[in-house]
Amino acid sequence: MSELETRPSNFIRTIIENDLESGKHQAIQTRFPPEPNGYLHIGHAKSICLNFGLALDYPNSACNLRFDDTNPVKEDADYVAAIEKDVTWLGFKWQGDIRYSSNYFEQLFDYAVELIENGKAYVCELNAEQTREYRGTLTSPGKNSPFRDRPIAESLDLFKRMRAGEFEEGTMMLRAKIDMASPNMKMRDPVIYRIRFAHHHQTGDKWCIYPMYDFTHCISDAIEGVTHSLCTLEFEDHRPLYDWVLANITIAAKPRQIEFSRLNLQYTLTSKRKLNALIEDNIVTGWDDPRMPTISGMRRRGYPAASLREFSKRIGVTKQENTVELASLEACVRENLEANGARAMAVIDPIKVIITNYDEDKIEQLTAPVHPKDESMGTRTLPFSRELYIDRADFREEGNKQYKRLKLHKEVRLRNAYVIRADDFKTDAEGNITEVHCTYDAGTLGKNPEDGRKVKGVIHWVSAASNNQAEFRIYDRLFTAENPAAAEDIHSVIYPESLVVKHGFVEKGLVDAKAEVAYQFEREGYFCADSKDSTPEKLVFNRTVALRDSWAG
Structure with a gap:
């Protein structure tokens, strides 16, 4: 059926x-x-x-x-x-x-x-x-x-x-x-x-x-x-x-x-008059702003149509008025994208990694699955070079036992690639880390952390020599109040970080990313190319939903 x-x-x-x-x-x-x-x-x-x-x-x-x-x-x-x-x-x-x-x-x-x-x-x-x-x-x-x-x-x-x-x-x-x-x-x-x-x-x-x-x-x-x-x-x-x-x-x-009963959704307005006021007050950019609860906004954000159909099925049809948790809708989106979203790597807040024992002129073409649980989706090519970008949060000079990413004088595995060890790092005048110097183990390609080598973490990366620059729009819920319609002043319950814009890099293969086609940027969240603003010359990705509910608890 x-x-x-x-x-x-x-x-x-x-x-x-x-x-x-x-x-x-x-x-x-x-x-x-x-x-x-x-x-x-x-x-x-x-x-x-x-x-x-x-x-x-x-x-x-x-x-x-x-x-x-x-x-x-x-x-x-x-x-x-x-x-x-x-x-x-x-x-x-x-x-x-x-x-x-x-x-x-x-x-x-x-x-x-x-x-x-x-x-x-x-x-x-x-x-x-x-x-x-x-x-x-x-x-x-x-x-x-x-x-x-x-x-x-x-x-x-x-x-x-x-x-x-x-x-x-x-x-x-x-x-x-x-x-x-x-x-x-x-x-x-x-x-x-x-x-x-x-x-x-x-x-x-x-x-x-x-x-x-x-x-x-x-x-x-x-x-x-x-x-x-x-x-x-x-x-x-x-x-x-x-x-x-x-x-x-x-x-x-x-x-x-x-x-x-009508659908009442937490942290959401559904009054057309009030939604239009958000547009007129320049809180959002239009009816299809990805933070809006409009179908066009959710489509632009990357919500699959099937996830909305599944959500409608789960909440059911009754005569009893109630309010549905926003997390229920996001769970339907995650489930669909987990099963169907192609994997890719993106570095949203980059710092440079230099692998000092890797040939300066060499670029390897590594292979990774498009989806780890669906072989029919095929494989993708990952250029690997001496200089890479990793996420700033993935390196610390020191870290406790719970920090399973790259630390000075410790090893970490690069996703679908080699094990590297951090040997040194550089900072700018303000003390911000600008680059990390590492060495790699050429014999660890394709190995898993559990294959005898005690490597506690896996991080994502993008080649510095072969990538696409991209703008990342990190969308979150628009309101801090569960029932924003009850607020005397709607501006007082606007979440100030409902949109955070960052600039970084994505895999080379995403230059032709199509709008409404979702990707799981590994360890970052689910994203899709923006239907209005993204071009091959200037990639713009919208975060559809985080990998997990950051508001839970």
Whole structure:
């Protein structure tokens, strides 16, 4: 059984399988309905995996990609393109063409007219402040608008003139006539159309009235034959309105709305408004900054799509609100990269090593596995020369027993190469070590530390004579608070070392490293070439995730 065919049990699957067994439905139709007003984030990834995954699991079933594009003021075609890319990258394919709620604007208008004709909707002229006053509160009922009982013919005439552009924004709106005393605020004569003189990314300037989301969403579902309309728990209060609209228009399909808990992830924001504020305040560079919880940001950082699908599977689908540990997501990423990431060596904070007994003009071409546990991935070539670079943290003049790296007058093994001994070192005027002088044992190539030779450590290296210079962007979590949304000032919980930039060297073979292709830089972490800034002439690598959770404990 493939990854996309596995069927973890949850209450939504139970509902679906009961509907199929009873004959209520012969197949299921789901939809993923983002609003194109920002980039998708990790919470959307859970919804994508759920909606598309369910459609894959049941015969003759399908999932639509539909943009609920009812607010032209906040929407943009660039967001549409980004969302299409995200869904495809996650490994899913929608049924047929991409759909838009704006495709149904004419039908939506006709349904609104039907509500007016049946005495179920009316044109209201209260301004925004008056509307709030008339709505009431959670503990007190609202009161009827003075326009609630205007004649049907008058509301019909005004609504058509609204469409014709005769009235200014905010002067009129169409409201459903339900119950101003309802304990559910959503049912207190909600607005279903408002005037907006704004250019729409799909319909241009054809419309100057736009339907509200709650009116549009349920009708769009019904038009598309959606059987199970899945949404997060914050829409639970919207369900009575969803059902009311469909019950009061002449439309055959009656989708069932089912709510599940949204994904709350530690140290993460998922509010589009707050994420956009991070961009505007120059805390991050854009929606695809690798520190952002957006799908595009995680893709740029090097998260494999399969790891997000696995994460969505592990956290499950429930009605119980909870917060998932960020470490759970990172564990899925590590597991995938440990199994699939090619190995390479990079020195991020370099100091030079000179092997004094090695021929100055000699460069050996050593061989190492691409992956130590997968021979099918082949081998790679490592140039070895008299001068090398090692990481600054891998040499000390003195060290305790726990320090198993290079120490003065002690030996260490170079990964996939020889054993060397540190004989001397040099420092600059400030006392910083600039180079280490070593000798090597020519008979130790290919030997393992346990083969009789008591060498306690293995360190990585890069040839100084044959390498590629690279910039390393060491990304970490963006916030110091588990729940940054609760902070009074978001700037106060920004982690100051969420991005640390260093410059060093990588193996020669990585000059053509492709974006989104992960490498385990041995003993350093998992990295990938940056999709925007990395070129063969100027390599830039993003740290996807550390080798282990540095925040644990």
